[in-house]
Amino acid sequence: MRQPLHANAPVGVFDSGVGGLSVLQHIRQQLPHESLLYFADSAFAPYGDKPEAVIVQRSLGIAQFLLAQGVKALVVACNTATAAAIAAIRHTYPSLIVVGVEPGLKPAIAASNTGLIGVMATRRTLESQKFIALRDQLSEAHQVKFLPQACVGLADQIEKGELQSQATALLLQGYIHPLIEQGADTLVLGCTHYPFVRPLIERVIEQMIPRTGGQKHAVCIIDTGEAVARQLAKLLHVNDRLAATEGVADMRAYTTGSPSDMSNALNNLLKMKNAKQMVQAVQFA
Numbered sequence: 001m002r003q004p005l006h007a008n009a010p011v012g013v014f015d016s017g018v019g020g021l022s023v024l025q026h027i028r029q030q031l032p033h034e035s036l037l038y039f040a041d042s043a044f045a046p047y048g049d050k051p052e053a054v055i056v057q058r059s060l061g062i063a064q065f066l067l068a069q070g071v072k073a074l075v076v077a078c079n080t081a082t083a084a085a086i087a088a089i090r091h092t093y094p095s096l097i098v099v100g101v102e103p104g105l106k107p108a109i110a111a112s113n114t115g116l117i118g119v120m121a122t123r124r125t126l127e128s129q130k131f132i133a134l135r136d137q138l139s140e141a142h143q144v145k146f147l148p149q150a151c152v153g154l155a156d157q158i159e160k161g162e163l164q165s166q167a168t169a170l171l172l173q174g175y176i177h178p179l180i181e182q183g184a185d186t187l188v189l190g191c192t193h194y195p196f197v198r199p200l201i202e203r204v205i206e207q208m209i210p211r212t213g214g215q216k217h218a219v220c221i222i223d224t225g226e227a228v229a230r231q232l233a234k235l236l237h238v239n240d241r242l243a244a245t246e247g248v249a250d251m252r253a254y255t256t257g258s259p260s261d262m263s264n265a266l267n268n269l270l271k272m273k274n275a276k277q278m279v280q281a282v283q284f285a
Contacts (some may be wrong), residue, residue: 002110008243009231010250012066013075014059015049015232015255017159018265019193020077023101025270026229027075028251031162031236034241037069040265041284042257046155047080048122048191048243055124060092061284065254072241073097079121081192086250087118097239099232103131103190104224105138105146111220112186115144118179121149123191131258151175161268163197172197172204180208188221195223196269254282 011031013024013228017040019080024038039062041047047055059081063074074096076082076089082100090098112174125131126148145215157168179220187205189195198221205219236242241250251272255262259279266275 001261006072007241008035009070009072009241010037010268011073011075011254012037012039012063012069012071013077014033014062014066015078015192016026016040016081016194016229017042017045017155017229018105018262018269019155019158019196020075021265021269022192022195022223023077023225023228026225027131027232029157030226030229031233031243033245034236034244034247036252038068038251038253039066039282040198040199040253040255040257040262042159042255043158043284044256047078047084048123048124048155049152050124052084052128053214055081055084056088058069060088063089063093063096065282073232073236075228075229076100077192079103079125080128083125083130087147093254097241098226099190099235101224101228102134103188104222104227107190107224107227108186108188108220108222109138109142109144111222112144114183114185115142116147116183116185118150118176118182118184118187119150119190120149120194121174122155123152126150127192147179147184149175149179150183150184150193151191153195155191158193158196159205161264162166168197169200169204172201176204177208180219181204185218186222188222189224192225192282195225201217244255245266251278253258253279255279256284
C-alpha cells in the first residue's frame with residue numbers, strides 16, 4: 001500500500017528535561033524507522049513544583065512549536081505534563097495523534113503479591129485529579145493499596161547527571177525506606193526521569209531488605225516507557241502513519257536549556273556519539 005505523504009514526518013516527544021529520553025529510548029527500539037524530534041524544556045524544569053495552569057500553558061506552547069516542525073504525532077513523555085495538560089492538548093489539536101504517560105498502576109497490580117504498591121512520582125502528579133481518579137478506581141476494583149511517595153528533588157539530581165552519587169542515593173533511601181517498611185513489594189516509577197536511576201534504586205532496595213533463609217525478597221519495579229512506545233506504534237498503524245521501512249530515521253533535539261548539557265545527556269544516557277550535531281537551543285517564552 002502506498003504510504004500517505006505525511007507518514008515519514010517525525011514524531012515529537014517532549015518532557016520538562018531529559019527524563020523523557022527514557023521513553024524515547026523505547027520508541028527508538030520498537031520503531032527504528034521513525035524520525036524523532038525531542039524537546040527538553042530544561043530551563044523550566046522540573047514541572048513537578050509548578051502550578052497546573054503554568055504547565056498547561058507551557059505544554060500547549062511546546063506542542064505548537066513541534067507542530068510547526070511538522071510532527072505527525074506527539075508523545076507527552078512527562079507524567080506531570082500528561083496529568084496536567086494532555087486533555088488541553090487533545091482539545092486544541094483534535095486531529096493530532098497524542099500519547100501520554102501515566103504511572104503504571106495496572107501492571108503493578110498484576111505484578112504485586114501483597115497488594116501494597118509504592119508509587120514514586122512528583123508531588124504534582126500524585127495530587128492531580130487524573131492520578132487520584134485512576135488510583136481510587138483501581139484500588140476499589142482490585143482491593144489493593146497504593147502508597148504514594150513524592151520524590152522531591154530526584155528529577156533535579158537526574159537532570160544534573162548525578163545517577164550514582166551519594167546525594168542521590170540518600171534521597172532514594174529516604175523515599176524508598178517508608179514504602180518497604182509498609183510492605184510494598186512493587187514500586188512504580190511514576191516519572192520518566194526515574195528509570196535512569198533504576199540501578200541505584202535496585203541497590204538501595206537490596207541494602208534495605210534482609211535475607212530470609214539466604215534468599216532476597218523480590219521487589220518488582222514498573223517502568224511504563226515500553227507500553228507508551230507500543231501505544232504509539234498501535235496508533236500510527238491504525239492511522240496509516242507508520243514510516244516507510246526503507247526510510248532513513250532522523251533524530252533531532254531542542255532544548256530551552258544548555259545545548260552542551262543536552263548533548264551530554266544524549267551521549268551519556270542513550271550512547272549517541274554524534275549528539276552535538278543533533279541539538280539546537282530554543283528561546284521559549
